[in-house]
Amino acid sequence: MSQAKFSTETAGKVITCRAAIAWTSNAPLSIEEVEVDPPKAGEVRIKVISSGICGSDNHILDGTFKTPLPAILGHEGAGIVESIGEDVNSVKPGDKVLLIALPQCRKCDSCLHAKGNCCLKEDIFSPFGLMLDGTTRFTCKGRKVHNILGTSTFTEYTVMHEISVVKIDDDAPMENVCILACGFPTGYGAAVNAAQVTPGSTCVVFGLGGVGSAVVLGCKAAGASRIIGIDINERKFEKAKALGVTDCLNPQKFKKPIQQVIMEMTEFGADFTFEAIGTIDTMVAALESCNMSYGVCVIIGVAPAKSQLSFDPMKLLSGRTLKGSLIGEYKIRDDIPLLVDNYMKKKIDVDSMITHKLPFVKINKGFELLRSGKCIRCILLF
Known part of the structure; x- marks a missing residue:
């Protein structure tokens, strides 16, 4: 108009x-x-x-x-x-x-x-x-x-x-382009800005919806060699693999906690984990899934009102990092136009x-x- x-x-x-x-x-x-x-x-x-x-x-x-x-x-x-x-x-x-x-x-x-x-x-x-x-x-x-x-x-x-x-x-x-207003930068930025995923690393993404999918794209762009996707809805797995997920896990299919499964799969825990669901249980699971010495866990999901996150503080004393990320740590008026430009140039999917x-x-x-x-x-x- x-x-x-x-x-x-x-x-x-x-x-x-x-x-x-x-x-x-x-x-x-x-x-x-x-x-x-x-x-x-x-x-x-x-x-x-x-x-x-x-x-x-x-x-x-x-x-x-x-x-x-x-x-x-x-x-x-x-x-x-x-x-x-x-x-x-x-x-x-x-x-x-x-x-x-x-x-x-x-x-x-x-x-x-x-x-x-x-x-x-x-x-x-x-x-x-x-x-x-x-x-x-x-x-x-x-x-x-x-x-x-x-x-x-x-x-x-x-x-x-x-x-x-x-x-x-x-x-x-x-x-x-509307999804560049929230879902995409929230997930993508959590990987490239908040976690600063490194080439060759192993990442775990809890939740394979819109935000989790953007996390996957960010991890892939940053050069992660293994991306483990976690979701109870297996309908999402085919799309997740197309985006770059290498392993898809449904926690309901295991008799042990999913963080224990991940620890066994990765030997020492993942380099980076991301929670994009918004429940206390999955936040704790994400924290416990990353390497005890240098793992980074980023919380993105919105938890229910008045909920409290509780975990053994020794989980952090060993060296893990637990942090949150809001809209991918982008300063929206400064950075989002650049993200749109990269989309227009087909640098991001x-x-x-x-x-x-x-x-x-x-x-x-x-x-x-x-x-x-x-x-x-x-x-x-x-």
């Missing part, structure tokens, strides 16, 4: 459009007509073109990840800027952008640190579901509706803070992770595919 259409026809006006609303947990999303307010200062209103369905969205729906409801979920989107509020300088109407849950304000302690990427303006760890001014831009049936993680991509139009909006190449394919595409109105079907394990990443098209 032309820049003129975005900047003149709807700018400054309330837009009525369709959105998928989570009125409560443990229930299907409801396609509703919503009103989307114009952006305020420092904000951007975006026409959403595509959105991935992420496991974190499912955690919200099943109640394990607590956020205020009702809300418009979705945090892995690609779109086109429709209008901007005052003091927005990095994007303009007509720009192609990624919609990312993690902001980069470039002013806080984390943003100013060379290695920090957890911007202090995030709405991830204690989500309140509102814009930074404490209000929302969404209304449905006269009721205010929360956003989610500062993004809300399950809607034809959304409003975000400029600090979470990333301008990308004008030629980027909008029907695919993103498309192989996309197994299904559905029209937005079939969003509940997309969640069914996710829960069944039949898809790696499902893309919604608007």
